[in-house]
Amino acid sequence: MxxxxxxxxxxxxxxxxxxxxxxxxxxxxxxxxxxxxxxxxxxxxxxxxxxxxxxxxxxxxxxxxxxxxxxxxxxxxxxxxxxxxxxxxxxxxxxxxxxxxxxxxxxxxxxxxxxxxxxxxxxxxxxxxxxxxxxxxxxxxxxxxxxxxxxxxxxxxxxxxxxxxxxxxxxxxNPILYYNKDMFKAAGLDPEKPPATYEELSQTAEALTKAGNTGASFAIYGWFMEQFLAGQNADYVNNGNGRDTAATESLVNSAQMVKTLSWWKEMVDNKTASNLGRKTDDTKKAFIAGQVGMTMDSTASLRGIVDGAAGKFEVGTAFMPKPAGTTDGGVIxxxxxxxxxxxxxxxxxxxxxxxxxxxxxxxxxxxxxxxxxxxxxxxxxxxEQIVKDNLAKYPQFQTAVDQLHATKLSSATKGAVIGVFPEARQIVESAIEEAFTGGKAPQAALDHAAAQITEKIATYNKTTAK
CATH class of the missing domain: 3.40.190.10 (Periplasmic binding protein-like II)
Structure with a gap:
């Protein structure tokens, strides 16, 4: 060929x-x-x-x-x-x-x-x-x-x-929620019942926020926003997330995305969640240092996080949160x-x-x-026995396995397919920053992002047209 x-x-x-x-x-x-x-x-x-x-x-x-x-x-x-x-x-x-x-x-x-x-x-x-x-x-x-x-x-x-x-x-x-079980206990929260919804996470973050500590910190990362959408079984682009036919329109300004960004911004505004920027390394370090009670990170970071916190506090893991009442969706x-x-x-x-x-x-x-x-x-x-032994040493990884297996394949959870995805992620990250700094309201920031991504998709599609 x-x-x-x-x-x-x-x-x-x-x-x-x-x-x-x-x-x-x-x-x-x-x-x-x-x-x-x-x-x-x-x-x-x-x-x-x-x-x-x-x-x-x-x-x-x-x-x-x-x-x-x-x-x-x-x-x-x-x-x-x-x-x-x-x-x-x-x-x-x-x-x-x-x-x-x-x-x-x-x-x-x-x-x-x-x-x-x-x-x-x-x-x-x-x-x-x-x-x-x-x-x-x-x-x-x-x-x-x-x-x-x-x-x-x-x-x-x-x-x-x-x-x-x-x-x-x-x-x-895939990403999971990491939380500090010792911090939960100190705040009078049940360390075996992590928040499962946006609403519960907001309440938990407020309870964990005390002098010198913040309830949560999530990196401004486009991948997380894609996960929040998939958790609500919502597509990132049209045409079956670009899987039925080539995508022509971005859907990052959907009601589900606006709801997510508004929820996240509210925690940042009331200082129950700290904004440490785009680098997951920074949120990871803050979490391991015991400065934030909850964070989101890849399952690939699990061993490093658990080992990093060893001797300081016990790490808990949970599924990615969803809005209350959400029954469909999963992780990508x-x-x-x-x-x-x-x-x-x-x-x-x-x-x-x-x-x-x-x-x-x-x-x-x-x-x-x-x-x-x-x-x-x-x-x-x-x-394999070595996998069983590893799960015994790092039981937190079972959360990741269960979350993967609980996800039903759909256009949303399969993930979007577009030729300009890296650019789209950066555009979404810029929109999140605009919303956090007050430059634009969540809806306006995401409307602008959707328009930019749609324009780039159109250029790509024209270039690749047979």
Whole structure:
């Protein structure tokens, strides 16, 4: 298969934004949380120097965005795979943030220097499909009747478009509410009954706000607003959240979004919630320091938060709050998936698929999960003893598992699909800031944001029109 040359002109502007699906640390998109399933591979004989056919291993180049400790976990997965597959050798190369990696991929599209498989954050999915640069995972699934029944439906579902699995999930997370149980006790609150609704959270934040401490602090992060919408089973864009047909209009000024921003602003205004800006690192540090009673963060941050609070206070976890009376909705996964590039030989693509299947095996997923905090993408990983032991050590993670399993797939909980998602997130974050500072009322701020996003969607759609 060849690159679609027209797609080289696609305006993927995420490079100007350092926006992550599971981390809003303000500098990278590396850390966020989960996923995959099993296999072997074909070999591609190569000619040796004397003309004899030699069974040279097929080389698979994997570009990823997992730095630091996550990068070490990636390297271990690759080492384990290579040790057990003499016919395939995978080379993992860190390419910086998700945005940086995508830009490098674009630059490599006219050459053979690019990856065999690339890790792309979830909000880059529309671009990857439109690029014409990938072979859908569904092609390999169908070719061998690969069993996907054990994949977590709420994880695999995000990357399924028009009934086709385009990529395989790898690192997956969702956000949860973290709270200080000791602070709850000191305020006379039941530490085993965290707030479940907006209204309850407001009351709890007021009770926790005392001299030197604030009841809550949530980072100004577009991903959280997307989650609040999904929790009310409301779409982010039209046309089935961009999944029925291409989205043409932003819905971020919906009644559900206005209600959410108004609720959040009220807590900031009455100083029961502190505004620490856009970085989740800042709210995380304040929470671990015992300065705020509640915060929201990715499930991928759970181990770091629990370990950071050890010896200071007990950390509780709860589902993301919803408005009172809300019965539908759930959470959207964050993280990234693996895409196979179509400018490689059939043998190399097949080898890449074999590696992806290895990453999805229960034993592999179990190791990935306990070393990173990301969800296992296969349900069978929970049967592995090391996962059971990890849940015993970090029982707070059960909340994340239960929240994922309680979510029913819908257009809202599958997540929006637009080619300008990174820009949309930044626009929404600016709208939140305008509302908090009094520059605009919540409705006006979100009306302006919706208009801006709709305009950018229109430009993208015109550029990608066949």
């Amino acid at each position: 060849k690159w679609n040359k027209m797609q080289l002109l696609l305006p993927f502007t995420a490079a100007t934004l350092l926006v992550g699906a599971c981390s809003n640390a303000g500098t990278t998109t590396n850390a966020a949380t989960e996923a995959n399933q099993a296999g072997t591979a074909s070999t591609a004989p190569a000619a040796s120097a004397n003309g004899d056919a030699a069974a040279e291993p097929v080389k698979v180049l994997w570009w990823h965005s997992m730095g630091g400790e996550l990068g070490k976990a990636v390297d271990q997965l690759v080492s384990d795979f290579n040790a057990s597959h003499s016919d395939i050798q995978v080379e993992a190369v860190y390419q910086g943030t998700y945005d940086e990696s995508l830009n490098k991929m674009k630059a490599s599209m006219d050459s053979k220097s690019g990856p065999s498989v690339i890790q792309v954050y979830e909000i880059g999915s529309r671009f990857m499909i439109d690029s014409g640069a990938i072979t859908p995972a569904q092609q390999f699934i169908d070719a061998e009747s690969y069993d996907t029944s054990n994949l977590e439906p709420n994880i695999a579902g995000y990357y399924n478009f028009d009934g086709k699995q385009y990529s395989m999930p790898f690192n997956t997370s 996964i964050g993280g990234a998936s693996l895409w196979i590039m179509n400018n490689k030989t059939d043998a190399e693509q097949q080898a890449a698929w074999s590696f992806i299947k290895y990453l999805a095996e229960p034993q592999t997923q179990a190791k990935w999960h306990i070393n990173t905090g990301y969800f296992p993408i296969t349900k069978l990983a929970y049967d």
